[in-house]
Amino acid sequence: MWVVIDAGTRTVKFCVFPTHSLKEYAEHAVDISQYTPKEGWLEQDPMEILDGIYQCINVVAKKLNVSDIVTIGITNQRETTIVWDKTTGEPLHNAIVWSDIRANDTVNQILAKLPDNNKNHFKSLCGLPVSPYFSAFKLKWLRDNVKQVKKACKARKCIFGTVDSWIVWNLTGGVNGGLHITDVTNASRTFLMNIDTLYWDPVLLYTFHIPSSLLPEIRSSSEIYGKIKNGTVLDGIPISGILGNQQSALVGQHCFKVGQAKNTYRSGCFLLYNTGTLRVQSSHGLVTTVAYQLGNSPPIYALEGSVAVAGAAMNWLRDNMGFINNVQEDTESLAKEVFNTGDVYFVPAFKGLYAPYWRQDARGIICGVTAFTTKKHIIRAALEAVCFQTRDILEAMNKDCGIPVAKLHVDGKMTTNNLLMQLQADIGGIPVFRAQSQDVTALGVAIIAGNAAGIDVWNISDAHQDSVPSDTFLPTTTDDERDARYTKWKMAVQRSLGWATTKSRLL
Ligand SMILES: Nc1ncnc2c1ncn2[C@@H]1O[C@H](COP(=O)(O)OP(=O)(O)O)[C@@H](O)[C@H]1O
Numbered sequence: 001m002w003v004v005i006d007a008g009t010r011t012v013k014f015c016v017f018p019t020h021s022l023k024e025y026a027e028h029a030v031d032i033s034q035y036t037p038k039e040g041w042l043e044q045d046p047m048e049i050l051d052g053i054y055q056c057i058n059v060v061a062k063k064l065n066v067s068d069i070v071t072i073g074i075t076n077q078r079e080t081t082i083v084w085d086k087t088t089g090e091p092l093h094n095a096i097v098w099s100d101i102r103a104n105d106t107v108n109q110i111l112a113k114l115p116d117n118n119k120n121h122f123k124s125l126c127g128l129p130v131s132p133y134f135s136a137f138k139l140k141w142l143r144d145n146v147k148q149v150k151k152a153c154k155a156r157k158c159i160f161g162t163v164d165s166w167i168v169w170n171l172t173g174g175v176n177g178g179l180h181i182t183d184v185t186n187a188s189r190t191f192l193m194n195i196d197t198l199y200w201d202p203v204l205l206y207t208f209h210i211p212s213s214l215l216p217e218i219r220s221s222s223e224i225y226g227k228i229k230n231g232t233v234l235d236g237i238p239i240s241g242i243l244g245n246q247q248s249a250l251v252g253q254h255c256f257k258v259g260q261a262k263n264t265y266r267s268g269c270f271l272l273y274n275t276g277t278l279r280v281q282s283s284h285g286l287v288t289t290v291a292y293q294l295g296n297s298p299p300i301y302a303l304e305g306s307v308a309v310a311g312a313a314m315n316w317l318r319d320n321m322g323f324i325n326n327v328q329e330d331t332e333s334l335a336k337e338v339f340n341t342g343d344v345y346f347v348p349a350f351k352g353l354y355a356p357y358w359r360q361d362a363r364g365i366i367c368g369v370t371a372f373t374t375k376k377h378i379i380r381a382a383l384e385a386v387c388f389q390t391r392d393i394l395e396a397m398n399k400d401c402g403i404p405v406a407k408l409h410v411d412g413k414m415t416t417n418n419l420l421m422q423l424q425a426d427i428g429g430i431p432v433f434r435a436q437s438q439d440v441t442a443l444g445v446a447i448i449a450g451n452a453a454g455i456d457v458w459n460i461s462d463a464h465q466d467s468v469p470s471d472t473f474l475p476t477t478t479d480d481e482r483d484a485r486y487t488k489w490k491m492a493v494q495r496s497l498g499w500a501t502t503k504s505r506l507l
């Protein structure tokens with residue numbers, strides 16, 4: 001058998017796959033606390049992430065014969081930034097989670113220094129627009145604002161990592177020789193890796209004043225990196241796969257061919273389109289990212305449309321508005337009680353908008369409200385917002401790639417909502433294939449880890465033949481209908497822009 005650690009934003013999981021099969025047969029998950037010390041900030045305790053993983057390992061290990069485990073793969077929430085003292089193993093600050101926008105001012109400082117003030121200035125180097133989403137901005141914020149971090153950097157004791165690096169360093173020995181590594185997919189989200197060379201880029205390091213000694217070594221996504229050495233039952237087991245969780249879902253959906261695309265709907269939603277060995281630079285607001293790299297083979301690239309708020313809007317309707325009690329039970333049933341949104345549009349730009357707009361000054365807006373509007377219309381508009389944001393990404397992808405995305409493979413807990421799936425097909429004008437297992441994320445890195453040279457419990461070509469079982473939702477709207485509604489959505493988006501810039505002057 002082989003196993004996977006899946007360290008997502010809300011939960012960490014430990015999943016077991018029997019050798020030569022992709023049918024997961026044991027798993028345990030633990031929720032991770034989220035801290036919001038200020039509006040727009042989101043932190044987690046790196047020690048809690050580790051403890052959660054150890055708890056999961058201990059529970060699952062009781063159900064199996066640990067000596068049968070041949071390898072382990074790790075997949076993780078991306079961009080989340082951790083700094084720790086390499087001599088003590090202590091975190092120097094809480095992890096700054098990907099959706100945290102405290103680095104907005106750091107973004108403005110970097111933009112102000114550019115001759116063209118252009119958010120796409122560094123895109124040719126790293127594939128990404130300037131945004132507080134990416135790790136380098138969070139890391140610079142930590143270095144500029146946190147005394148312990150400054151001190152540890154000066155004493156050359158501070159090291160940085162995304163969640164994968166933190167886990168691997170700890171599992172492979174920590175202060176006693178832990179491996180300080182990351183894989184190309186995670187590194188491609190830091191804003192510091194050159195998207196062509198796959199090494200840390202000197203211009204970017206200079207821009208952020210980050211010494212390379214702080215950074216992990218960049219490795220492929222599939223190779224034996226080392227063995228577990230931390231005094232747990234897993235000691236001696238090799239680690240042979242690391243993938244950012246959205247790239248892992250792309251692999252888990254078996255999107256190995258150029259032109260195949262998947263969208264994962266969780267608190268955010270992330271649409272990745274496989275562009276093969278070709279690194280496509282987007283002119284329409286998408287990011288270029290590494291999909292995976294198998295050992296010494298050339299990297300496979302993807303275009304990505306990242307949406308910050310998808311399922312998170314449902315949590316907001318539940319926790320802040322009290323419109324629903326239970327997201328899974330109430331969202332679909334209430335939204336179905338109305339035939340449409342009554343011309344209400346909801347742009348959930350709680351912390352700005354990611355792709356394709358990249359506007360940190362946008363804020364949430366609900367427009368078209370009348371005396372006729374009920375909470376059911378707003379819930380339905382929140383579901384539609386996820387579909388419209390996905391359509392924004394599909395439009396951008398079609399322009400960048402020339403060939404329209406023919407079908408969309410989808411996964412994530414939110415896809416259990418059948419109404420959402422039908423709305424997605426109708427609003428996107430595209431057939432939607434929902435994976436019958438909503439959690440294909442763990443599956444992706446299981447494939448990648450099993451495929452590594454020297455492990456060989458899985459062969460990627462096997463995965464080609466065996467497509468993921470899915471349910472299909474076909475569009476039922478005409479082009480005219482969906483284009484008319486999409487035009488209205490774009491009007492709503494326009495109204496959400498520029499809001500945050502006026503806030504401090506008016507309050
Ligand atoms: N049936 C549903 N309808 C609408 N939204 C849902 C449904 N089920 C789950 N969600 C939303 O999807 C998200 C699930 O996220 P989850 O799988 O826990 O991953 P993450 O770690 O990204 O939060 C939550 O925001 C939740 O509110």
Ligand SMILES: O=P(O)(O)OC[C@H](O)CO
Pocket residue numbers: 007008009010076077078079098244245246266267268
């Ligand atoms: O919130 P998750 O766990 O779906 O993952 C988030 C992404 O990796 C952020 O880029």
